[in-house]
Amino acid sequence: MHRTDIAPRRRRLSTALLKQAPTALEVDRAREMLACLSDEPAELHVINVGTSQRGRRKDVVYHRTSAAYLGELIYLGNEIYMVAPELLFIQAGQWMSFWQHVEFGYELCGSYLGFPVFARSADNQKRASLRRAVLAQAISVHVHMRGVARARRALWYVREGSRSPMETAMMVLWVVPKRQGGLGIRAIEMDVHIPIEREFQNMTRRSHFYLDAYVRHARLNFEYDGRQHRLDTQIATDHERDNVLARQGIRVCRISASQLNIASEFRRVVAFVAECLRYKLPQDADYYVKQDKLRRFVIRHYDIYARAA
Incomplete structure (x- = not known):
């Protein structure tokens, strides 16, 4: 259904491969593969399993571990591997x-x-999504890994099915707890299938x-109206859709x-949503300061996304 430039595949490998520091040629090859993703120079991290052998290159950060996560490495080609996304999600708890x-x-x-691949790709859809259950399973397995506690906390607020960075921005604003400037909506789903009732x-x-x-x-639906929603044909489709959903008792809140x-x-939108959900918003000024910081965070790449959309 979706396409991607690199089709990674899981592959079993020998621990011997990970017990040696990479050669200069291997490091340079890895940098070439990563260069297509960002103009910034890639910071390479290398894990050696069960050995104290370290490389000497100053542009590579070396780590040593006694555990080999062989099933969670993805083969990219040319004997280059990357950490599987579920493992990376846990490790990201150390710096994100x-x-x-x-x-x-x-x-x-x-x-x-x-970001930043979104702005470089003519086709901003990737081939497949990672299931939230896969992240949860990885967290339950690697209970002693650094970053796992923060990963577990972050996953609580993650939902499957976002189709664009701006849909994600909208969701982060809704799900983050009020103490951090969000609205704290828990029972919210994404990409929900709704059949049309026969009478409509x-x-x-x-x-x-x-x-x-x-x-x-x-029975409240949020829709992010991106640039494509401003086309005449799409406006007509959206009106038809909203009318039918209204007849089925579903309110639509469109976010531009x-x-x-x-x-x-944005503050007026939040007031409307809170009224629909019967949420009581904090009235202190500190909440609105946090709300604005969160809003600025989620739209920090908006100009790039808008040009690429």
């Missing part, structure tokens, strides 16, 4: 902030390419809809880029 970690979880469990099937040519973000108990980019507009 809480907001970054949650955002990263949405990227792993979504169907889009994250003459109102649309579709047999079902997929909802961006849905709070089932409140302007509402995310302008603090006063």
Whole structure:
């Protein structure tokens, strides 16, 4: 359904491969493969298993471990391997902030390419999403790995099915707890399949809809209106969709880029959502300071995403 430039595959490998420091040629080859992802020079980390042997290159960070996570390495080709995303999600707990970690979880469990690859790709859809259960399983297995506690906390706020960075931005604003500036919505799902009831099937040519973000108990659907939603044909489709959903008792709250980019507009959206969900918002000024910091964080790459969308 989706395409990707690199089709990684899991592959069993011998621990002997990991017991030797990489040669200069292997390091240079790895850098070439990573250069297509970013203009910034890649920082390479190398794990040697069960040995104290270390390389001498200053541009490589060497680590030693007694455990070989052989089933969680992905073969890229030319004898180069990368850490599987579920293992990387745990390790990211060592350096990512809480907001970054949650955002990263949405990227792993979504169907889009994250920054900076998003801005470089003509096709911003990746081939497959990682299931949230895979991340949870990795966390339950590697209970003593550094970063696992933060990974477990971040995963609590991650949902599957985001289709764009801006959908993720919207979700992070909704799910992050109030003490960090979010709205703290827990019972929210993404990419939810809603069949059209028989009595309303003459109102649309579709047999079902997929909802961006849905709070089932409140029958409230959030839709992020990106640039494609401003096309005349898409506007007509959206109106038809909203009308049918309204007849089925589902309210639609559409979020635009302007509402995310302008603090006063976003605050009014939050007030509307809180009223729909019967949430009581904190009234102290500190909450709105945190809310604005969170809003600025999730839209920090907006200009790049808008140009590439």
